[in-house]
Amino acid sequence: MKYQQGQDREQLHIFPMSMEAAISSDNEVRMIELFVESLDIKSLGFKVDHMENGRPAYHPKDLLKLFLYGYMNRIRSSRELEKETRRNIEVMWLLKGLNPDHNTISNFRRDNPNAIKKVFRATVALAKHFNLIGGKLLAGDSTKLRAQNSKKNNFNEKKIQRHLDYIENKLGEYEKQLAENDGDKEKEQELKQQIETQQQRKQSYENIQKQLVESGEVQVSTSDPESRQMITRNNITEVAYNVQTTVDDQHNIPIDYKVTNENDSKAMGDMLRRAKVIVGNNTFTALYDKGYHTGSEFEKAAELGVEVLVAIPAVAANAPDEAYNVEHFRYEAAGDYYVCPQGSELHTNGTWYQSKAAPFKQYKTPDCKTCPVRELCTTSIKNGKIVQRNKYVEYIEANKIRIQHNQNYYRRRQAIVEHPYGTIKRQWGFNYIMTKKSIKRASADVGLVFTAYNLRRILNIIGKEALRCFLVDFLMYIVVFWALLEHFWRMQKNQLQVSLEKSSCLEPKYLLI
Known part of the structure; x- marks a missing residue:
């Protein structure tokens, strides 16, 4: 049977092929070359002024090209990228045969989070040039990316105390056994060693406890100090970072990202402020899920002049009969009082009470004492029905009206904002942060991910030749x-x-x- 035969490895060729000839004219590596060469590296914040003595440094453009190629081809490890410079003809062509070591590669990503974000901004500007950014409908959401920190190395006060209590019990057992020892030198030495080990562990946990108190944080991570344990889905938790993203609806292109270690409740205002600058106006509509439903953030949106549609969370406290839930109480703004379904007026003493969510006033009525439907309205025995009205309720009610009038519009949110996450996390496998030690380093990794995504997206939409x-x-x-x-x-x-x-x-x- 005949088979295809390869070339003789020792055969000499009269006309050897150059690296240039080995890379086809439509190879995307040429697009990476052109894109990076079009950037003003110095103005983006990359260091280009190096000392002349010693070995010459690698140009930031070469290292940026290497990273963009790697991320677009699902390679993020600096050691793997170093290997590619020696075995991958495309990388050899891109770097003109340069072979930076993994430390140089890793340090470039570590040291340039702000400059990398500006490179991402350049991809957004490129998308704008080709009219791929509509700027009329945006969707915001977040995704959790696992940090380089195990749950074992994440601590809160309760977990630390549990470890300390366990150590105290073990120390008590060892000391009791030591006191009861009948002269067995070998056992005595073993017990003393165990006691010393537990004392060292106790000191380690006490140091972590002290760090927790001094920082004022509710938890601390020892491998990646700024990462936090968060709920990723349902009741599953991971030590992770939370990446806020704003995506334009026209072609599902991300226009903004920010890496945080906080939840979504206070994120919307800052996202809208940046989106307004990026889009260049405030005439767009922004869609968010119920995790962003916070009164103070609605106020910020109103100050920016941006229309938002935020999903309404379920009522936290329901009456025994839903007909007597707070939403069925009518508010009279002129007199600053509520009217219950039975026609009684609930008044306030005018005092603003403080809470973590927002300042609020309380409204109640003495009519609850003799109300025939009290058991349907409240379970409180002493005070009767109390209605709380926070200072942002007008903004919250305005959002509720917008949601009711734009149900079909809002349903587009998930299809818009989840598109990049599906590609990045499922297809590319980038569901964790590659770097560790700080949010800044995590931001550099995420910035390269979204830059690679945008370049790939633009290439797929407009084609390589147009770009x-x-x-x-x-x-x-x-x-x-x-x-x-x-x-x-x-x-x-x-x-x-x-x-x-x-x-x-x-x-x-x-x-x-």
């Missing part, structure tokens, strides 16, 4: 611009020289200036 033509033209514009600028400064320098030659400043006493 190549634009980037080539843009690079030509940059070359011409700098050539003209250099010519301008040369002319200015010549004109200055002529002026100096005609000036009396050429006297010896001025020549040292």
Whole structure:
């Protein structure tokens, strides 16, 4: 039977193939090359001024190209990227044969979180150029990405105390056994060793407890200090970071991201503020799920002039009969009182009470004492029905009306914002943070993920040829611009020289200036 035969490895070729010829003209690695070359690396914040002595540094553009290629091809490990520089013809072409080691590669990602975010912004600007950003309907949400910190190395006060109590019990057992020892030297030595080990563990947990008290945090992680244990789905928890994302509906392109270690309740206002700057106006509508339903955030949205549709969470406290839930009590703004379904007026003493959520006033009525339907309205024996009204209720009610009038509009939220998460976490497998030690380093990793996603998305939508033509033209514009600028400064320098030659400043006493 005949089979396809490969070439003889020892065969010499008269016309050997160059790396340039080995990379096809439509290979996406050429798009990465053109995209990075179109960036003003220095203005983005990458360090380009290095000391001349010693071994020359690698140019930030080369390392950025390597990372973008890696993330677009599901490679994030610096050691794996180092391997690719020696065995992958595409990477060899991209880096022109350079072989940075894994420490250099890793340090570049670690040291440039802010500059990487600006590279992501450049992909958003590129999408805007091709009219891929509608800017009319945005959706916001968050996703949890596991941190490089196990649950075992995450502690709160309750968990620390449980460990300390266990150690105290073990120490008591060992000391009792030591006291009852009948002279067995070997056993005595073993018990003393166990006591010393438990004392060391106790000291370790006490140090963590002290760190927890001094920081004022409710939990602390020892491997990645800024990561936190969070609920990822249902009642499953992971030590993770929470990544806030804003996505445009036209082509499901993320326009913003932020890595945090907090939940969603206070995130919406900041997301809207940044979205307003990115889009360039406040005429868009933003969609969020019920995790963002917070009064103070509605107030921020109103101050920004942005219309938001936020899912309404279920009522926390229901009456025995739902007909007597708070939403069925009518508020009279003129007199600042409520009217219950039975027609009684609930008044306030005007005092604002403080809570973690928001300041609120209480409304109640003495009519509850003789109300025939009291058992249907409240379970309180002493006070009767008490209605709380917080300072943001007007914004909350306005959102409720918008949701009721735009149910079909709101249903688009999940399809918009979950699209990037599905690709990044399920297809690419990027469901954890590659770096550790801080939010800044995690942000660099996430920034490269979203930059790679946007580049891939733009390539898939407009095609490689359209993107190549634009980037080539843009690079030509940059070359011409700098050539003209250099010519301008040369002319200015010549004109200055002529002026100096005609000036009396050429006297010896001025020549040292």
